[in-house]
Amino acid sequence: MKSPFLTPLILILLAAMSPASAQTASDTDYTCWQCPVCGYTVILTPAEAESIDPYTLCPNCYSAYAGNFIQVYCSGYVPKDDQSDDPYQDNEQPYWQEDEMNSQDFGDNKDSEDRSGNGLAPALDTGSSKEKILMVLPPDQYQEEELNVPRDYFQSMGYQVHLASKGVKTATGMSGERTEVDLDLDEVKLSDYIAVVFVGGEGIYSQELNRDPDYQKIAKSANAQKKIVGAICLGPWILADAGLLKGKKATASETDHIKSKGAIVSDDAVVQDGKIITANGPSASQEFAEAVVAALQASSPTDGNSDQLDKTEANAAASSNAASQAAAWRCKVCGYVYDPAENDGVAFEDLPGTWKCPCGAPKSKFVRV
16 A cells, blocks of 8 residues: 555545635544555545545556545544644544444454554454464564455454564554554464464565564474465565475565575465465465465364365365355445355355455455355
8 A cells, every 4th residue: 555645646636626615624634535445545634535526436546436435544644743633533433433333234343444543453353263363464564455355354254363473562564554463473372273374564574574583483383283374475485484485386576585495486376385375465365365265174174284174074164165155245345245146156255366346345345144
């Protein structure tokens, strides 16, 4: 996501603003609006927001209409000199968050787009669900899409997700998003998890996390315990320096480093070699998440040393998969319902990772209904 500011294109979009309405709002009475597809965020006064044509496409990804933008907490976006006028400064819950919190139609709790009064994207508790997945991220400069898209998908498939980092209670993304961390790396008990996923971002390079013994220890231990180990973007660098990619097919956003550590570099966006799954960047986030879940479903959820389900477990998994394929899915952005019965029997899970809702939202914005 680009750093939010009024680009020349946005200024053009605001040219039709009513002068009368513009005079009724303070120049510092900001509201912040975020594209549900690419995360592009723009700062507007209420008058400016009302003047936008709802059918104007996002100037960054051209995939979502302005009418589908989501109002977000302005922490990290409003200029420092004007933060005293932040309409949410007093922790007053904005109307859009109340609507999502109270909605029963979508069948889920808070998702990764919710913002609490303190401006954080909270670590989510899904209550009772299947097994747990650990996502490990840089304390600073993690890539938001590589965290949020897989996490949303894992949770939509019934898995609990815990976040771990090093030395922080709150991790910061490349575009300013802040996310609560559940565990410090030295608090992780790997026996609690069936998979470990390393989130990418510039922080891995700038903080040399691939050389950090604590990050390497998590990777080595998970691999030794026969866990599914995933890494995306620069995350595979950690696996490479931990010795996990030697002689393995893999990919990354920058492949020279993993090649120097013995990886067999692939041009595919997502690569699986045994229990190790790598992906080359944020655009592959959905496909990467689906590959991790597919690998989990193909391996025993109770025995880390077993690569295959026994016959009984396989039949149960097949029945569960058949049931999920019959389910309809609802878009959390616009409310559109994808029903396999109305789409030639094609299950939502079988749609390509690049498929989008008619409103432009990606698959990760859907929940089962």
